[in-house]
Amino acid sequence: MKKILRIFTVLALSLGILSSVTFTPQGIATAPQNVAYAKSYPIQIVSSHLNVHRGNPASITIKGKPHALGTIRVVYKSGPSKARGLNNKISNSKGYVTWTWLVGGNTTKKTYTFYVSLGGYTKAVKLYVH
Known part of the structure; x- marks a missing residue:
């Protein structure tokens, strides 16, 4: 299963389909986290x-x-x-x-x-x- 996932990932990355998605060792896709530092307005x-x-x-x-x-x-x-x-x-x-x-x-x-x-x-x- 891991081998199939690696092959899929290599193919997808080479085609540019998953250029901003990474796979963890468990095989779960995660998108990059863009953290915006917004101004905070506590009361x-x-x-x-x-x-x-x-x-x-x-x-x-x-x-x-x-x-x-x-x-x-x-x-x-x-x-x-x-x-x-x-x-x-x-x-x-x-x-x-x-x-x-x-x-x-x-x-x-x-x-x-x-x-x-x-x-x-x-x-x-x-x-x-x-």
């Missing part, structure tokens, strides 16, 4: 107002990849928030996105973890409701 919290009393606004501004889809998901004890202002947004040319929303007056007092995502990255953030 940074630029400003926030996340220590709030019930019935008051909370806000967060993050920075990441420019012109990327940004999402936020806030889940309270009663379930996912549907507050105005928590919609998906596109970051500006410098990578900034801001969300501002009203924390309900009946929201249970506690610390909540919510998530912001931008350009393929997600970050967990704490919201303190008093």
